[in-house]
Amino acid sequence: MSNIEKPVYLEEKLEEIQASGHLEYRSKSLPTWCPGCGYFSIVEGLTAALNNLSIDPDETVVVSGIGCASRFPFFIDTYGFHSLHGRALPVATGIKVANDDLSVIVVGGDGDAFAIGGAHIPHAARRNVDITYILFDNGIYGLTKGQTSPTSVLGFQTTTSPFENHDMPLNPLMMLLSYGASWVGQAYAGHPHHMAGMIEEALAFKGFSYLHVLSPCVTFDKTSKTYQNLGMSVRPLPDDHDRSDVMAAMAQAQKTDAPALGCYFEQPRPTLADGLNDIAARAAK
Amino acid sequence: MQRNGKKATDLQIAICGSAGDGTIAAGDMVKRAMARAGYKVIAFDVYPPEIRGFGKCISRVRVTSEQVFSLKPKSDVLISLDDSHAIPHVGEVKDYGAVIYEDMPVTMVPEGGHISGHLLSSHLPYGVPFRELSERVTSSARSRNIAVVGYLAGLYGMPRDVFYAVISDKFKTKPAVLTKMSIQTFDAAFEVGENTFRLDEGVLKPPPKKAKHGELVMMSGNGAIAKGCMDAGLDTFFGYPITPATTIMERLAVDLPKQGKRMLQTEDEISAISAAIGAGYTGARAATATSGPGFALMSEMMGLGTMAEVPVVIFVSQRGGPSTGMPTKTEQSDLNIAVFGAAGDGQRIVLAPTNVEGCYKCAGKAFEIAERYQTPVVVLLDLYLSNRYEAVALPAKNPFAANCSKPVGKLGKDQPYHRYALTRDFISPRAIPGDKGRRHAVTGLEHDENGRPNDHTHEMMSRKRHEKLHSVVRYPGITMSKRFGDKGKVDVAIIGWGSTFGEILEAMIIARDEGIRCAAMKVVLLSPLPMEPINALLADAAEVLVPELNYEGQFANLLTGTTGRAVTRLNRVPGTPMHVEDIVDEIRRLAAKKKGRKALAAE
Numbered sequence: 001m002s003n004i005e006k007p008v009y010l011e012e013k014l015e016e017i018q019a020s021g022h023l024e025y026r027s028k029s030l031p032t033w034c035p036g037c038g039y040f041s042i043v044e045g046l047t048a049a050l051n052n053l054s055i056d057p058d059e060t061v062v063v064s065g066i067g068c069a070s071r072f073p074f075f076i077d078t079y080g081f082h083s084l085h086g087r088a089l090p091v092a093t094g095i096k097v098a099n100d101d102l103s104v105i106v107v108g109g110d111g112d113a114f115a116i117g118g119a120h121i122p123h124a125a126r127r128n129v130d131i132t133y134i135l136f137d138n139g140i141y142g143l144t145k146g147q148t149s150p151t152s153v154l155g156f157q158t159t160t161s162p163f164e165n166h167d168m169p170l171n172p173l174m175m176l177l178s179y180g181a182s183w184v185g186q187a188y189a190g191h192p193h194h195m196a197g198m199i200e201e202a203l204a205f206k207g208f209s210y211l212h213v214l215s216p217c218v219t220f221d222k223t224s225k226t227y228q229n230l231g232m233s234v235r236p237l238p239d240d241h242d243r244s245d246v247m248a249a250m251a252q253a254q255k256t257d258a259p260a261l262g263c264y265f266e267q268p269r270p271t272l273a274d275g276l277n278d279i280a281a282r283a284a285k
Numbered sequence: 286m287q288r289n290g291k292k293a294t295d296l297q298i299a300i301c302g303s304a305g306d307g308t309i310a311a312g313d314m315v316k317r318a319m320a321r322a323g324y325k326v327i328a329f330d331v332y333p334p335e336i337r338g339f340g341k342c343i344s345r346v347r348v349t350s351e352q353v354f355s356l357k358p359k360s361d362v363l364i365s366l367d368d369s370h371a372i373p374h375v376g377e378v379k380d381y382g383a384v385i386y387e388d389m390p391v392t393m394v395p396e397g398g399h400i401s402g403h404l405l406s407s408h409l410p411y412g413v414p415f416r417e418l419s420e421r422v423t424s425s426a427r428s429r430n431i432a433v434v435g436y437l438a439g440l441y442g443m444p445r446d447v448f449y450a451v452i453s454d455k456f457k458t459k460p461a462v463l464t465k466m467s468i469q470t471f472d473a474a475f476e477v478g479e480n481t482f483r484l485d486e487g488v489l490k491p492p493p494k495k496a497k498h499g500e501l502v503m504m505s506g507n508g509a510i511a512k513g514c515m516d517a518g519l520d521t522f523f524g525y526p527i528t529p530a531t532t533i534m535e536r537l538a539v540d541l542p543k544q545g546k547r548m549l550q551t552e553d554e555i556s557a558i559s560a561a562i563g564a565g566y567t568g569a570r571a572a573t574a575t576s577g578p579g580f581a582l583m584s585e586m587m588g589l590g591t592m593a594e595v596p597v598v599i600f601v602s603q604r605g606g607p608s609t610g611m612p613t614k615t616e617q618s619d620l621n622i623a624v625f626g627a628a629g630d631g632q633r634i635v636l637a638p639t640n641v642e643g644c645y646k647c648a649g650k651a652f653e654i655a656e657r658y659q660t661p662v663v664v665l666l667d668l669y670l671s672n673r674y675e676a677v678a679l680p681a682k683n684p685f686a687a688n689c690s691k692p693v694g695k696l697g698k699d700q701p702y703h704r705y706a707l708t709r710d711f712i713s714p715r716a717i718p719g720d721k722g723r724r725h726a727v728t729g730l731e732h733d734e735n736g737r738p739n740d741h742t743h744e745m746m747s748r749k750r751h752e753k754l755h756s757v758v759r760y761p762g763i764t765m766s767k768r769f770g771d772k773g774k775v776d777v778a779i780i781g782w783g784s785t786f787g788e789i790l791e792a793m794i795i796a797r798d799e800g801i802r803c804a805a806m807k808v809v810l811l812s813p814l815p816m817e818p819i820n821a822l823l824a825d826a827a828e829v830l831v832p833e834l835n836y837e838g839q840f841a842n843l844l845t846g847t848t849g850r851a852v853t854r855l856n857r858v859p860g861t862p863m864h865v866e867d868i869v870d871e872i873r874r875l876a877a878k879k880k881g882r883k884a885l886a887a888e
Contacts, residue, residue, distance in 0.1 A: 080726030094563025283542035
């Protein structure tokens with residue numbers, strides 16, 4: 001029976017949500033984001049994924065940098081480290097090196113990742129640190145009230161590009177694929193159920209998994225990456241997409257006008273901890 | 286303190302050559318052998334930034350029977366492996382000191398290029414055909430530096446067995462024939478040296494009795510840091526190569542995995558400290574090591590360590606600055622950044638050992654202190670201390686305690702855990718990821734007791750972060766400051782920190798021998814300063830002298846700023862250690878000034 005045939009009652013829905021258990025992963029602090037922000041659905045997606053995978057919140061650390069997205073650790077009930085602008089990945093690497101039993105999730109925005117933190121991404125990817133990196137891409141600096149970011153489109157007008165942005169936006173998926181990330185996927189905050197599934201898949205993957213989430217900033221972007229524009233342009237990856245083929249993944253990543261959602265690339269390989277354990281084994285001889 | 290008595294051995298050897306001549310290796314053999322024989326040894330190598338080819342290398346080794354604290358300005362022997370580099374150093378050879386050089390016809394070198402033409406009439410020249418000697422035994426000139434060491438050992442009557450042991454040790458991973466040939470070269474040269482004319486006073490006196498506690502080991506400052514880290518149970522180390530701190534990481538890259546622990550070379554210094562803070566957050570003992578330029582990059586993260594109250598240890602080996610500065614020259618100019626360098630009010634703990642043994646102590650204790658006070662601890666070294674070798678007696682029993690973190694007690698039912706709970710000593714009980722039911726977020730934002738962003742708590746939390754550090758001045762098992770020399774009222778007090786304190790102590794001993802009433806104080810804890818002993822010394826002193834290797838007088842500024850007492854500064858930035866004689870001159874001048882005032886008052 002479809003939803004249209006059966007009416008949805010709020011109370012029933014709330015009970016259903018309560019019963020699912022994923023609210024247990026929410027903290028008592030209410031998110032400080034603007035109403036309508038795509039980030040709300042990312043919180044929902046992550047808590048649902050943690051719940052589905054029965055990940056112990058006491059054994060989980062969410063690490064962030066600085067930005068709207070980076071307030072994330074305060075809104076979910078795990079261990080959290082709200083660190084410095086751009087430095088979430090090295091902090092997470094340190095956590096994993098010291099205690100490999102912890103599940104570590106890194107969250108952050110496009111400015112945090114690709115502007116100030118750009119130097120750390122290739123190294124976390126090539127070392128295959130066993131973490132999940134969820135990147136909230138709204139193509140703008142929201143916390144500082146609307147400036148251009150490294151993923152802002154050409155011609156975008158903001159307070160720091162009043163005469164339009166002339167800097168080519170980065171293509172994060174191309175970057176991550178060429179950095180050797182072992183799991184690369186894309187989701188859209190406007191499709192929360194699909195996104196929750198993608199987050200679950202990324203969390204379950206052993207190794208460095210990168211999930212790019214297209215997420216509108218409803219306050220400072222009225223023209224570019226809006227729900228309307230993104231909703232009309234996103235598409236699923238083709239059914240026959242081969243996720244072990246990096247060239248096919250790159251071909252899809254080039255189609256930025258119609259962003260494809262799904263897992264672009266997956267290639268399990270030894271993680272950083274595997275390497276460090278091997279070093280210890282050699283040293284012990 | 287009788288220093289230069291007839292019976293005492295005090296021989297300083299300077300070996301000078303071109304990079305690639307085996308200069309540093311020769312010095313290394315001498316210092317290790319002498320330490321093994323039971324002498325006290327201090328050694329310091331100066332090397333160029335170039336790897337091989339034309340740069341000048343000097344290895345200075347001071348061998349004594351009694352404890353000394355620095356090198357002498359004048360060496361007893363100069364050995365030249367390359368005359369063009371050694372000629373400028375002829376002047377540092379004392380009267381009736383020896384100059385040992387490669388004997389070759391003067392016609393074979395350009396005019397003025399032969400060291401024999403530069404010797405003073407008071408120097409004893411020893412021209413020896415080392416190249417020929419080496420080639421005769423091993424058919425190669427590559428063992429020339431061993432021939433030099435053998436000749437030196439023969440000339441000064443050093444015991445042979447310790448050199449055999451050191452040579453075997455050096456080549457233990459190489460084919461056995463190398464050890465054999467090296468010892469043959471050593472012996473051949475030893476016999477030549479033994480049968481050479483020499484002054485009686487040049488012959489080494491037998492070594493003092495073996496030290497009571499354990500064997501003396503030859504160790505560099507950086508080596509002692511690595512050893513201290515290992516003994517303190519370091520779990521993780523993150524670093525990025527930078528002179529002169531790299532050898533700490535290189536040592537730990539070997540030692541940590543042997544214990545199942547982990548070392549990671551990161552992509553830059555920012556990641557190194559970020560990862561160390563991440564690791565410290567999980568409860569692991571974590572550290573990084575760097576020098577000035579890397580330290581500057583780390584300062585923002587150190588602020589996070591202070592704010593989020595995460596323990597981490599940062600070893601900083603200072604070199605000439607600002608900017609890239611002088612990577613292979615020593616300086617003490619990162620005190621300001623160590624004590625103050627970050628945004629906002631952020632007092633942190635800074636330790637500065639003054640000798641190699643202190644490096645070991647400070648390294649290990651730094652982890653205890655970082656954990657106890659939940660804050661970054663900076664251990665300040667400098668190139669002179671990092672690369673200086675001393676014979677050190679390590680304690681037989683590991684002196685460092687494991688986990689010093691304040692545990693979370695039993696919480697009542699429904700009583701929430703607060704990461705930044707206010708307590709009487711301002712230190713909050715600390716939970717780490719994995720602890721059941723203690724979930725919390727840490728942050729660089731100002732926060733409330735629960736770690737939630739909050740601007741209204743700033744006054745209270747600033748107080749917490751500062752007050753909690755006060756008791757570190759009384760932290761047990763480590764010397765935070767120490768006074769030497771005359772007790773009670775003194776004419777001159779010399780206060781110093783870091784490697785320069787060795788020269789300060791030597792200078793004070795000389796000044797006291799001249800009858801000047803003086804005392805010296807080393808300050809190991811540079812932040813927060815141990816005010817009580819400092820103020821007591823200042824109250825006793827008519828004049829206060831602060832010698833340090835930086836242009837601005839950074840420690841003098843800190844002292845004057847915290848005590849209000851004007852001090853006399855002695856600042857040098859030659860890139861080399863301070864001259865003892867410079868400090869003595871200043872002590873004499875200050876003592877005379879006081880005498881002059883007294884005489885004036887008497888009139």
